[in-house]
Every structure is written in structure tokens, then in C-alpha cells.
Amino acid sequence: MTAPGAAAGEGPPRYGLAALTAVGLLGVFSAFWRLDRSDWKLDEDAYAQAGWVLVHQGVDPNLGHPPFAKLLFGGAQVLLGRDLAAVRTVSALAFLVSMAVLFAFGRRVAGWWTGVVAAGLFAVIPRSMVVGGWSVADLRIDRYGLLEAVAGTLVLVGLWLGWRWVASGGWRWAAAAGAALGLAGASKLNALVVLVPVLVIGVAYAWGRRRLAAEAATVAGTAVVAFLLPFAVFGRRAFDQIDQTLRFPADRAKGGHLLVLGSDVYVRSPWWAHLKYQLDADGPLLVAALLVGLGCVLLSRRRLVVVYLLGATLSLVISAMASPVALPHYRAIWTAPLVLLVAIGLTEQVQRLVAGGRSGRAPAPVLAAVALAVLAGSGLVATAQLATLPAGDYRQMAAEARADGVEPQRILIYSEAVAPYFPGAVDALAPFDDGQTPAQLVVLDPSLSDAVAPETVAQWRDWARGWGLQPHRIGRLEAWWAAP
Amino acid sequence: MVRWIQGLSQAAYAGIVVAVVVALLLLAVLVNPGERVGPVRPADPPVGGPGLPATRL
Numbered sequence: 001m002t003a004p005g006a007a008a009g010e011g012p013p014r015y016g017l018a019a020l021t022a023v024g025l026l027g028v029f030s031a032f033w034r035l036d037r038s039d040w041k042l043d044e045d046a047y048a049q050a051g052w053v054l055v056h057q058g059v060d061p062n063l064g065h066p067p068f069a070k071l072l073f074g075g076a077q078v079l080l081g082r083d084l085a086a087v088r089t090v091s092a093l094a095f096l097v098s099m100a101v102l103f104a105f106g107r108r109v110a111g112w113w114t115g116v117v118a119a120g121l122f123a124v125i126p127r128s129m130v131v132g133g134w135s136v137a138d139l140r141i142d143r144y145g146l147l148e149a150v151a152g153t154l155v156l157v158g159l160w161l162g163w164r165w166v167a168s169g170g171w172r173w174a175a176a177a178g179a180a181l182g183l184a185g186a187s188k189l190n191a192l193v194v195l196v197p198v199l200v201i202g203v204a205y206a207w208g209r210r211r212l213a214a215e216a217a218t219v220a221g222t223a224v225v226a227f228l229l230p231f232a233v234f235g236r237r238a239f240d241q242i243d244q245t246l247r248f249p250a251d252r253a254k255g256g257h258l259l260v261l262g263s264d265v266y267v268r269s270p271w272w273a274h275l276k277y278q279l280d281a282d283g284p285l286l287v288a289a290l291l292v293g294l295g296c297v298l299l300s301r302r303r304l305v306v307v308y309l310l311g312a313t314l315s316l317v318i319s320a321m322a323s324p325v326a327l328p329h330y331r332a333i334w335t336a337p338l339v340l341l342v343a344i345g346l347t348e349q350v351q352r353l354v355a356g357g358r359s360g361r362a363p364a365p366v367l368a369a370v371a372l373a374v375l376a377g378s379g380l381v382a383t384a385q386l387a388t389l390p391a392g393d394y395r396q397m398a399a400e401a402r403a404d405g406v407e408p409q410r411i412l413i414y415s416e417a418v419a420p421y422f423p424g425a426v427d428a429l430a431p432f433d434d435g436q437t438p439a440q441l442v443v444l445d446p447s448l449s450d451a452v453a454p455e456t457v458a459q460w461r462d463w464a465r466g467w468g469l470q471p472h473r474i475g476r477l478e479a480w481w482a483a484p
Numbered sequence: 485m486v487r488w489i490q491g492l493s494q495a496a497y498a499g500i501v502v503a504v505v506v507a508l509l510l511l512a513v514l515v516n517p518g519e520r521v522g523p524v525r526p527a528d529p530p531v532g533g534p535g536l537p538a539t540r541l
Contacts, residue, residue: 132524134532204485205485205486207485256519258521260524263523263524264520264521264522264523264524265520265521265522265523265524266518266519266520266521267519267521268516268518268519269516269518270516270517270518270520271509271512271513271515271516271517271518273518298497298498298501298502299494299498303489303490303497304486304489304490307489307501310501310505314504314505314508318508318509318511318512321509321512321516322511322512322515322516323516324516324518324519444531445531445532446526446530446531446532446533449527449531450524450526450530450531451524453525454525454526454527454528457527457531458527458528461527461537471536471537472536473532473536475532476532477532478531478532478536
């Protein structure tokens with residue numbers, strides 16, 4: 001089912017191969033350049049450790065999230081060594097797979113240039129994280145060893161295979177789509193919500209086709225099997241783990257998650273949290289360009305695939321908005337289909353502009369060209385920043401502490417992970433500590449500590465003083481240690 | 485369904501899409517208003533700001 005005007009399977013246009021090659025090289029650079037330069041994130045360390053233990057012992061110390069992405073992180077450490085580069089190599093490879101699928105999907109539904117634009121925008125558009133005014137990540141969330149880096153790619157693959165099923169029918173496409181979406185859910189549970197629009201829209205589009213009900217059941221059935229399969233690593237405890245995974249979102253929602261949004265502290269993030277995160281991280285110009293792209297996609301002749309992709313993207317965005325736990329990296333799971341929608345909308349309008357004539361002088365093609373220029377420009381600036389990416393505050397802090405001869409065994413943190421910089425050390429989260437056991441290093445990060453009462457921070461500082469530590473400031477961090 | 489979507493006028497199609505998006509957003513607003521604790525009260529001196537806390541002798 002290719003909409004009128006689409007150019008499924010067309011050969012490359014003039015300069016098309018050169019553009020695709022350039023985008024591919026840019027993608028490899030964006031995925032891998034200085035991959036381990038940015039600091040460990042707290043969740044990233046938790047998933048890396050969980051993956052290592054999962055692969056070796058079939059036990060998951062990271063309770064709640066399903067195991068598939070963590071298994072990949074663990075497997076990468078077995079193959080490549082137990083370090084940050086190994087963990088993030090999984091995300092980097094997923095990044096490249098996303099680019100390849102974006103090109104293939106875009107090309108099939110809207111022509112070669114849409115595919116190139118989609119893959120290219122994904123490669124370069126900055127999408128970092130800002131919490132409470134503090135930048136807490138480098139340029140692209142999907143460079144980190146986070147669950148969304150894997151789940152987002154699998155969601156996109158599932159959408160691509162799902163579209164092939166919707167358009168052509170067939171058991172193989174149905175099973176493949178279900179498997180990809182099931183594995184996406186086995187990486188991050190909320191990814192399963194995409195099954196709803198894939199099935200509803202797919203059945204609606206293909207209504208009356210032979211074997212439709214059986215094929216739809218195949219999508220659902222293979223998704224369930226693919227979701228459950230990674231839990232086999234737990235052996236007899238698999239059912240307990242599945243139960244825990246399914247109950248985790250509700251349990252977590254009850255407890256909430258203290259976070260700063262703007263100048264206020266929330267224990268349950270409101271529906272607009274992700275919009276705030278995106279605006280703070282990307283800036284109003286980039287967000288406006290994306291909105292122009294979404295506006296243009298409403299003008300697209302390719303309505304069937306647009307409705308399909310919108311349905312899938314909205315299912316992820318709205319379910320995230322409805323959750324009282326909103327962290328800034330969650331948007332990595334819907335970035336790829338969103339970029340594809342924007343690419344479809346902008347490319348179609350820019351092609352009208354290039355073709356000339358009266359329609360080319362309408363507002364939409366001109367706006368689309370401006371938006372595309374803004375996105376490409378932002379991407380080029382981000383690429384230049386990536387080329388010169390410095391070491392993060394945590395890496396610098398660890399280097400200074402080590403230079404002073406500090407070799408901590410216990411590190412009290414209200415920050416990102418610090419223990420990975422000190423072999424043999426363990427991190428203890430300050431909010432859950434009673435201060436009775438001394439730590440040799442205390443690290444506070446304002447992106448987190450701004451959410452707690454000043455009296456609490458004062459108490460942590462008193463503990464540090466009591467342990468004979470002195471304060472140091474490195475970037476945004478406050479770190480306490482004592483030279484031996 | 486396919487013919488219906490493709491047969492809609494541009495205005496009707498865009499209107500329906502926008503209406504669905506707005507309806508879903510309203511649902512999210514109703515379901516998740518959030519729970520505000522209060523304004524940010526930075527530590528004194530602020531973490532990450534000037535004026536590191538002095539170490540008592």
C-alpha cells in the first residue's frame with residue numbers, strides 16, 4: 001500500500017547516492033565519536049551492572065525493568081570488556097540500525113530524498129537532557145546505555161515491519177513486526193503500547209483482506225512470545241520476574257520520583273513534563289522547526305502512512321504524558337518515528353518549492369525550507385560540538401580526587417554514578433543512607449540535589465565534615481574528599 | 485477506511501487529526517495533573533554555585 005506519489009523501490013536520483021553516503025558517514029561519526037567521553041549516568045551504570053550479573057548469574061539486581069536491553073549491555077561487556085565503551089556500543093549500533101530503517105521506510109513511502117532526510121536528521125539533530133536548568137547529557141540521548149536506546153530502535157523496526165504487513169499482508173511480515181515490538185517491550189515495557197495502533201490501524205486499512213484476522217493474531221501472538229522469551233534467562237523465577245515487571249509501573253507511580261521542573265519541585269511529574277524537557281534541551285527554534293514539520297505532514301498526500309506513524313508516535317507520547325514519572329531521556333523512544341513524520345512533511349513541501357510554479361510559492365513550501373534549514377543548521381552545530389566533546393564534570397572530578405591520592409571504597413552520592421571511576425568502590429545513595437557508615441568521597445549534583453530540602457543537603461554536608469572531608473567544586477559538582 | 489481517509493477534504497482530514505491529538509492531550513491532562521511539592525529551595529550555599537561550604541576546624 002503505497003500512497004499516490006510514493007516511489008517505492010525507486011533508484012537513486014541524481015546526487016542521491018552521494019547524499020546517502022554522506023549521511024551514512026555522518027551517522028557513524030554521530031554514533032561512535034568520543035562515545036565514552038561523556039560521564040556515566042546513574043541509570044546507565046545500573047543497567048550495565050545488571051546486564052553483567054544477568055549474563056553470568058541469571059539474576060537481575062535492577063528490579064522492575066524487563067531484561068532484554070540489559071542482556072545486550074551485559075553481552076557487550078562480555079565481548080568487548082567491562083567498560084563504558086562496550087555498554088554504549090550497543091546504543092551506537094542501535095543508532096545506526098535506526099538510521100538504516102529510517103532511510104528504508106522513508107524511501108518506500110515517500111521516495112529517496114525523504115529517506116535520506118529522515119536518516120540525516122536522526123543522525124545530527126541534537127536531543128540532549130536538561131534538568132532544572134542543568135545540562136546533564138551530551139548531544140544525543142541515544143548515545144547512552146539506556147533502555148530507550150534499544151527500545152526506540154526496536155519500536156522503529158516494528159513499525160517498519162508492521163507497515164510492510166499492512167501494505168502487503170503475509171505471515172512473515174506479521175510475525176516479524178510482532179517479534180520486533182515484543183522485544184521492544186522486553187527492553188522497556190511501555191513500548192508495547194505501540195501494538196495497539198499497529199493492530200487497530202492495520203486491521204482498519206486491510207479490512208476485508210483474506211486471512212487478516214489470523215495475521216493480526218500472529219502479530220499479537222509473536223509479540224507476546226518475543227516479550228516473554230528474554231525472561232527465560234531467569235529460569236524457574238521467570239514468572240516472578242514477569243509479574244514484577246508488569247507491576248513495576250504502578251508501584252513506581254505510587255512512590256513518585258522527586259524532580260525539578262522549571263523552578264518547582266514535583267514528586268509526580270505533570271503531563272507537560274516531557275514538553276518542558278524538550279523545550280529546555282532543544283530550544284524554542286528547534287522545537288518550532290519540528291512543529292512546522294508536523295504541520296507540513298498534515299498537508300502530505302501520504303495520509304495512510306502519516307496516520308499510521310502519528311498513531312504510533314502519539315501512543316508513546318500520550319502514555320508517557322499520562323505517567324507520573326517523567327525522566328528527560330524517555331523521549332528517545334519516540335524520536336525516530338517523530339523524525340520520519342517530520343521528514344515526510346518537510347521533504348514533500350521542499351520538493352514542491354524546488355519544482356517551482358505557483359504551488360511552490362505557497363507559504364508551506366517556504367516555511368518547510370526554512371524549518372529544514374534550521375534543523376540541518378542545528379545538526380551541523382551539534383556535530384561540531386560533538387567533534388570537540390570535552391570530558392565531563394564527573395571524569396574531571398574523579399581525576400582530581402585520584403591525583404590527591406583518594407581511593408574510596410564507599411561513595412555517598414546524590415548525583416550520577418561515581419563508583420565506575422574508582423574500581424572496587426560502591427555508590428550509596430544519600431537519601432537512603434543514615435550517615436552511620438563513613439564514606440571517603442561525597443558527590444552532590446545540583447540537577448538532583450536542588451529537588452531536596454536545603455536542610456537535607458546541610459545534613460549530608462555535616463556527615464562529610466564529620467568524616468574529615470573537605471569540599472571541592474568541579475564544574476557543577478560539589479565533591480568532598482580528603483587527601484590521605 | 486482507506487478510501488474514507490483518502491477521500492476527505494484537506495480541511496476535514498487536518499481537522500480530524502488535530503481533534504484526535506487535542507482529545508488525547510486532554511486525556512493526559514485529566515489523568516496526570518502532577519503533584520507539586522513546592523518551589524526549588526537551593527541549599528545554602530547552593531550546590532554547584534559559588535561559596536563552597538567551609539570545613540569546620
